[in-house]
Amino acid sequence: MFENGLFFALLLAFLLTVFISPVFIPFLQKLKFGQSIRNEGPESHHKKTGTPTMGGTMIIFAAAVSSLIIAGQFHTLGVEVWLLLLVTIGFGTLGFLDDFIKVVKKRNLGLTSKQKFLGQVVISAVVYFVLQQTGLSTEIGVPGTNLAVDIGWFYFPLIIIMLVGASNAVNLTDGLDGLVAGTAAVAFTAFGIIAALSGLWTVSIFSLAIVGAVLGFLVFNAHPAKVFMGDTGSLALGGALAMIAIFTKTELLLVLIGGVFVIETLSVILQVASYKIRKKRVFKMSPLHHHYELSGWSEWRVVLTFWAVGLLFAVTGIWLEVGL
Template sequence: MIFLINKYLNFKIFTFISFRIIFSLLTSFCINLLVIPYFISYFKKIQKFQIIRIDGPIKHLDKNNIPTMGGIFIIISICLSVLLYCNLHNMYIWYVLFIILGYGLIGLLDDYKKIKCNNSIGLKIFWKFFWLSIIAILIIYVMYSNEKNNIYIELIIPFYHAIPLKINFFYIFLSYFVLLGSSNGVNLTDGLDGLAIMPVIFVSFGLGLIAFFSSDLNLINYINISYSDKASEMSVLCASIVGSGLGFLWFNIHPAKIFMGDVGSLSLGGALGIISILLHQELLLLLMGGIFVFETISVILQIIYFKVRKKRIFKMAPIHHHYEIKGLSEPIITIRFWIISFILLLIGIISLRIHDVI
């Protein structure tokens, strides 16, 4: 939209990427800030609230009067900002939007079924993973079918260097694993007020920074990032995620007035996954998104150990519930996880090591 305006008004400042990054962030932030209060009031009026797990922490039963599905407005604010400020001729933007909308739809169906059936089950795990996989496989196929120059396919190893790769089974499997892992990692982390959204903001900022510099041929000689003339446009999209996340956090911070639901967590996790794939920073996502990895591993370990030994490693999984049952208050757990996430972001940025200049 901003490029169309510039075509008729010839205001070149509108097309500067720094301008579009700032206004994309502010626009998505303001949309959530203005719209979410009405959504909260409406859901309270029709008595549609978050369905709390019966087997979860007892304290969480007090949250059964809080509206959910706030992720709808996270998606709306991101999409509107992208349509306004991004160059829509860039296919990378459409890849990310496809994942956001596709995974958001699956999350929406999951949330809707929970509310309709008045339980915390939602979609069965098999069908949830099935549809997430279908969307992942479809976008991976489209992406790599459109990839004309395989020289840009490479795996960047933090603190090391980039390894050129062909588009083969390994790389396709890695992309599939990143998409499903990131979406479910954010979904599992979204269990306390504000816990998931701040790490999403941090990781989006880190990926946006990388995207911003990815089209600079001079800079990539010194920093461990992959060159792409299309990637810099995703910095505008990442800014919209940061702004939307901040706008949602305004109402999601403890005590939360609204939850994002699966519609928000699956779409945001999927967005981080697809952006990291397009930037060839899949391994860096594991580092910067270490909180999501930690939460996911805690669930996997709990399940495996219980099946083998009939005992539990943690009092409850994901790991944030373990600390909650041990007596730590919700704000303390959340803020400490935020601190860890911020440190991981800094480590991730440092890992883009400066190459030796000869």
């Protein structure tokens, strides 16, 4: 019975996104919510200036509506779905403010790092408080083993690290048409399978609703993109991904299933550290996807390669978890 719910959640979210996009994209254009491209970015990206952004709003809307309808239909509405929506909408709102400042106020950097971090920490603190009331275990499992370690009070900073880290990692990855939409679809599918096999049907329904929404968005975000998700979408997706890992008690597995996002983030950290210490760059440009672009790869080749790597990480993650 619940298996049908997963399919319907994915299908409904997909159809919602596909049907509202042709209306919402012109609306964004009318409001002049066009993307500004950094001067220091690849020259080939300058032609993307003016492409509507904040398309992540459609992803959040479709996923929220679909998960509420399907979870309600199967009588599985509980604290999980409300917390998932809190994180997704909360982080999405931070991203929306960031995008709004960029495109309307013409400040290319949007919110300051301190403002964004404060908002992320506040949402994380609310999540931890609610989880405490539900009695969620503070144990974390070691992937591929039956070992679990109770970290007690340190679970609070872990939640902050996961939510802030994942949202920023997905945000850094969002630099090519379809890159985040595809890798996110793969990662959320993996967690949706893990959640279903663990009997966490609400979490699985939400995961598959996200998959449907990003696949619907990908119809319009694939190269050449007609719309970008912006920080609205990338911060929301990263936060949701971390929250699902928390509910499925696969906190460490998030690093593997979200491996593409981790690698992209590490490339930025390595690039900055190398330049500060050695005055030399490791990559032609970071995040890593820009390095391959400047090495002569086409945008589609980079995106498809990263999707494939993400799929490999996801399959390995599922195998480690299900094989216990």
